[in-house]
Amino acid sequence: MISLIPSDSLQISSTLAHTAIISRSSLLGQAAAAFTTAASGQQILMRTPPKSFAIMSSNTAAFDESAINKALSLLNSVYGPINDNLTNFPLPMPPDEAGLCYDGYQRRYLWTDAFGVLAYTSIAEMHEINEDKVTANTYRRACDKLIQTVHVCLGSPRSNDKDDAMKNDPSSPTGHVGLRIGKLDSRKITDYGMEFDGQYWHYIDKWLLALARSGHVNEGIHIAKSCFPAFFDAGHGGIRWKVSVDSTAPPSLRRAGPSDDTLVALIVFSILEADRVRSDDDNSDDAPSLSNEIQILKSTRIGYTPRVTNDPLGWGLEASHETVGIDS
Numbered sequence: 399m400i401s402l403i404p405s406d407s408l409q410i411s412s413t414l415a416h417t418a419i420i421s422r423s424s425l426l427g428q429a430a431a432a433f434t435t436a437a438s439g440q441q442i443l444m445r446t447p448p449k450s451f452a453i454m455s456s457n458t459a460a461f462d463e464s465a466i467n468k469a470l471s472l473l474n475s476v477y478g479p480i481n482d483n484l485t486n487f488p489l490p491m492p493p494d495e496a497g498l499c500y501d502g503y504q505r506r507y508l509w510t511d512a513f514g515v516l517a518y519t520s521i522a523e524m525h526e527i528n529e530d531k532v533t534a535n536t537y538r539r540a541c542d543k544l545i546q547t548v549h550v551c552l553g554s555p556r557s558n559d560k561d562d563a564m565k566n567d568p569s570s571p572t573g574h575v576g577l578r579i580g581k582l583d584s585r586k587i588t589d590y591g592m593e594f595d596g597q598y599w600h601y602i603d604k605w606l607l608a609l610a611r612s613g614h615v616n617e618g619i620h621i622a623k624s625c626f627p628a629f630f631d632a633g634h635g636g637i638r639w640k641v642s643v644d645s646t647a648p649p650s651l652r653r654a655g656p657s658d659d660t661l662v663a664l665i666v667f668s669i670l671e672a673d674r675v676r677s678d679d680d681n682s683d684d685a686p687s688l689s690n691e692i693q694i695l696k697s698t699r700i701g702y703t704p705r706v707t708n709d710p711l712g713w714g715l716e717a718s719h720e721t722v723g724i725d726s
Contacts, residue, residue, distance in 0.1 A: 461524060473517060476510070480540045488514075488544050496580040497595060499551035506551040507580040512604035515541055519612045541612050548605075549617070552578045555643070556595070561586035565645045567624045571617045575645045576625035577602055588642040590650050597641050599629055599659045606666045615673045619685040622667055626691050629663075635698040636660045656698045664695040 474480070478489035488511075490496075496505035518541040525534035553572025555562040562584060564574040581595035588596035602625065609618035628645035629638050636654035641647045654660075671688040 461528075466521075466524070469517070470521070473514070477514060477540075477544070480536060482536070484540060484543050487540055488547055491580070494582070497556060497582045497584065500554055500556055501551075504547060504551045505580070506548050508548065508552055508577055508598075508601040508605055509579065511544060511548050512601070512608040514544055515608035515612050518544065519608075542614075545609070545612065545614060545617075548577070552580055556584060562643060564643055565628075570620050570624040572621070575628060576641075577605060577621065578643050584643065586642065586644070587646075587648050588640065590648060596643055597625065597628070597645065599637050599639050599663070602629075603659070603662050603666045606670060610666070610669050610673050615670055615677060616685040618670050619674060619688055622670060622688060623686060623691065626663075630694065631655075632694075637663050656700075660695060660698050664692065664699075667692050667695060 476489075478487050480487055488506075490503060490505040491507050491510070493505065495510075496507040498505055518537050522534045522537035522541065525531075525537065549572045553564075553570070553574055553576075555564050555574075556578070564576075564578070566573065567575045570576075576597040578595050579598050579601045581593070583593065584595035588594045592598075602621075606618045606622055609615065609621070625645065628641050628647070630636070631638060631652065631654040634653050634655045636656050637659040638647050638651050638654040639657070639659050640651055667688045671692060674685050674687065
């Protein structure tokens, strides 16, 4: 059996190191690595109750200013500079990296932006440690705007073409089920590989983690509940790694057994649920519980067998930090 460790034990530096390894944007990866180096003397909690973000630090002056500046410079090259009014933030992704959004201007890529949210949240926390609330708030607002932009762009069809349609869901913050990942090319029935746009679980789980990390727990839970039925194969007890933009699974992807994706779904849903419970007293707009989905995912562990894999999207720091031992 797999047991989850308390959520407050993770360090953001580990997550940012993970970013440097697997982020689609090499610049964002470099920024994450630079910030990891700069914050190496800190223990910043990976997740804490939304709106409070309690921080533990043994040495609040242990930031490497040159590394921080490098990280910010690289982040600016990806998203654009951050000013008081955030007029042009975030800049669209390059045209060879992401497809156009409905507005004909923005281009977002879910994988990269998930780690962007993590990075900006961590930088805000660094300034909070140093009691610079004004600068911290600037980065919090930038993070919020990046999240809003992603939801508007990737949470909606890319065009009015019927082949680009997404399933409506008024309970989701995007108005639709799930999130596209932002590939350049799209078609009604996605491919069985990674060429065409669609909804990829290993992108969505990173986004849900970023929403939890940045305090957007309510939005994360609503997205999770909305897309879970599309991804979970109740017959075989596993998470489909990919569905089309309209949330339907291509024929060869309809069956999914216990897998790494299923385990990470359990991890991320447990994180969101724990944060929801902690924030109940502070949030008048209560999010629904993920307890039913978590119980379903827990039941799949019976058939789960960890495996050695050379898949770079397989077991990473997110999963290894959240699990404590596996019994046969």
